[in-house]
Amino acid sequence: MVVVAAFAMTGVAVVTTASPASADSAGCTVTNDPTQDRWDFQLSTAGWIIEFVDGVKRSPAGAGDQPIWINGASVILNQQTLASNGGTNSIEFRWYDPAVVPQGAGSSITSETPYACHAVYSVQKQVQVISIGWAGTPWYVGGVYDMSAAASSGLPVTVTSETPEVCSVSSAGGFRVTGLAEGDCKVSVTQQGDATFEPATVASTHHINARKQAKQSLTFAALADANLDDLVMPRPVVRTDAGLTFALSSVTPEVCGVAAGVINAVTAGTCTIRAVGSGGIVGDTEYAPADPVDVSFTIAPRAGTNVIDFPAPDATSVAARTVQLGASATSGLPVLYASRTEPVCTVSPAGLVQLHAPGTCTITTSQAGGMAGTGLHVTSYPAAAPVTRSFTVESVGQQISVHGVPAGVALSSRTVTASFTSSSGAPVNVVSKTPGVCVWSGGRVQLRAAGTCVLDGSVAASGDYLAAVGVTASFPVWAAPKVPAAVNAPQALTVLGKGEDRLQVTASPRRVCVPVEGGEVVVFGAGTCRIAVTSPSEGGRHVRASRVKVAPVAGAGGRSQLRRAAAVTFAYKSAALTAGAKDQLRKLAPRLRAAEFVVIYGNTQAHGAGDTAANRALSKRRAAAVAKYLRHLHVKAKVAVVPVGARNPVKGDDIQNRRADIYWLK
Incomplete structure (x- = not known):
């Protein structure tokens, strides 16, 4: 079978291989015969043959859009011109082992599919030449000059200044070089190349000459005064000795402006015009800008009349404290006020009267004249004649x-x-x-x-x-509540009275009594409870103190006023609630939510030295753990935590001694 494929002969390198692309593919051999312009594929079995153009799969000419299944053992592929392949860079033919790609799966072949053997034709790129042309000579600092740069390939080139301190290059509307300093201007021209042409770079140098430097002077003739009534402005007369151009601007734009060399009035005042000679080049000499020259003249305003209108104020009570006056002048300028009866009233310059006592308040107004209006309508007004008015200030009551x-x-x-x-x-x-x-x-x-x-x-x-x-x-x-001198434990004593929420209650010793929420103290042990009330907001001021003798507590069964709710046990040396203890407290919580207050006694077993500080600390942590969990279960009663340590043991039962006893009062 012969398949004809299109590719270039001129500038073509041939690469062939017969090595299989996968270990289990069948073998094949590719032979190139330049004398007969063809490839010979020697195939061991039938298989797919696919053409790739620039790495993209394409079926050989005449085969439609599908890959070609080759049944014979020899395939000849003839060479033709690259022009018929659209100027492509490479053409590759691949043969695929049917063990890798079965006969019915040809459309699934991609550039990543393993192949058995292939042959590749690629184009060799051509060398291009870059030419540079410099327009005109000599070149000077400050000048802008044209240059040309082109590649023999016709592809676009890039021009870069290699001496940016001497010259710069712009490519807008063609290549233009600006001289920045005296010296050799070196530029490089680069063409990046493409599929046909190799990249190319060339450099060239052109000298930048310095110009003569000179200074010019400027003459600005004096300007005559003007008046807004006639709106005739003087005409500026300016000359520069170098014959270069000059620019006019207004130093006082709020008074006057300049447009097309003509002065325009904005309002009355002193108008200052500035002339600045522009720098430039005349022949081989560069002139610096001339120093600016300012010339001023006066623009006079219109003249007007000025009369004060001051309505007499009505009588008012001294309780009003203030009265706003309403005088005005025909000029529209602000009127000033002055009191002639300061014991009765005073007045601000803006006309706000302060009333001090009953009597007659007399006010005089004045207007000193001045400028009013805006822009071309500004007017000069003389001082107005003063006007005096009086009104009665009446007495008032008080509350x-x-x-x-x-x-x-x-x-x-x-x-x-x-x-x-x-x-x-x-x-x-x-x-x-x-x-x-x-x-x-x-x-x-x-x-x-x-x-x-x-x-x-x-x-x-x-x-x-x-x-x-x-x-x-x-x-x-x-009054404060009365604290009894002697009580039986356990019970709660009211210490703070109505209005004493900000006071603080302390009670000691903790083996006898403890303070709880709401200004109460719970007594639970035998001894004397010392109660103190202080005021934190007053630096801890002592308010009052009480001493209460508490009757002895025999044991858990002797707490006659409290009802025993339950006891929960803990692990050895632990204050963490067990799962069983938490479950027990959850069942107990609904009943304790109706309690007035709850007392929790923490206990430990009496090993070693017995009732030690460590035992008491552990018993306090156990009672506190129960109190915290009850709060978590929304028990809002007052809670007292009592560390008993090893002082209330259950004889011979260490597990029961590691407990917290819960008592409550409804």
Whole structure:
């Protein structure tokens, strides 16, 4: 079977191989015969033959879109021109072993599929030549010059300055070189190459010459004054000795501007115009810009008249405190105010009158003149004639206000801060109507006993104010609860009273009593409980103290006022709740949610030295673990944690001694 494939003869390298691409493929042999312009494939069996053009699978000419299944043992592939293959770079024929690709699976072949043997034809690239041309001579610093650069291949080239301190290159609209400094300008021209041509690079040098440097001067003639009434502006006359151009700009754009060499008025004022001679090149000389020259002239405003309009204010009460005046001038300029009766009233420059006493308030207005308006309509106004007006300021009454009186306060607070103020600012006379309960001293209420504190406030008539109507303020003073001198344990003692939420309760020793939430102390052991109440907000001030003698506690069964709820046990030397203990507490929680308070006694077994500090610490951790878990189970009663240590053993039972006893009171 003969298959004809299209590829180039000119500039073609031939690569063939007969080595199988996979170990289990059948063998084949590829022979190239240049004299007969063909390949000979010697195949050991039938198989697929596929053409790849530039690495992409394509069926040989005349075979349609499907791979070709070769049944014979010899295949001849003839060579043709590359032009018929669209100018491709390589053509490759691969033969696939039917053991790898069966007859019915030809369409699944890709560039990654293992093949048995192949032959490759590839194009050799051509050498290209780059030419460079420099336009004109000589070249100077500051000049911009054209250059040409092209490759014999016709492909686009890139031009780069190798001496950027001497020259720069731009490719916009063709290659242009800008001289930056005296010296040799070296450029490199590069063509990257393509599938047909090899890359090429060439360098060339052109000298940049320095120009003569010179300075020029500028003459700017004086400008005549102008007036907004006629809007005729002077014409600038400027000359430079080098004959180069110049630019005009306004130094005072808020007064005047310049457009196309003509001055335009913006408003009245002093107009300053600046002339700047531009630098440039004349022949082989480079002139620096001329120093700027400023010329000023005056633009006068229009003239106007100025009259004050000041309506007389109405009579008002001194309680109004302020009155806003409304004088104005025909110029629109602000009017100033001055009081002629300062004991009665004063006034700010903006016309806000402060009323001080009953009487007649007299105000004089003035306007000093000045400029008004904007832009081309600005006008100059003379001073206006002053205008004086008067109005009556009447007397007023006054009221007393009370602040800071509490709804109630504990006697332990000692003092209460309250304030009595009058609308006139006069001091208020305050007296206590219940001196046995409270007294007024220096703006504070001193508490003496429980009861109702009653305070009266009054202000006498003075100056411009009538006497104020008296006011009365009252509030309850709550007594502290009485703590008994002796009790039977266990029970809760109320220590804090109404209004004492911010006080702190401490109780000791912990083997006898402990403080709990809500200002209570739970007594549970024999001895004397020492209770102290302090005020943290006052630096720990001592408020009061109590000593309570607590009757002895015989044992767990002797806690007559508390009901025993349960006991949970712990592992040896452990304060961690076991799964069984947690389950027991979950069953107990619904009952304890109705408790008033809960007491948890932590116990340990009495090994070694018996009731040691370590045993007491362990018993406290056990009781605390139970309390924390009860909180987790939403038991909100007051909870007391009592470390018993080894002082309350169950005889001969170490497991039961590693326990926490739970008692509660409903």
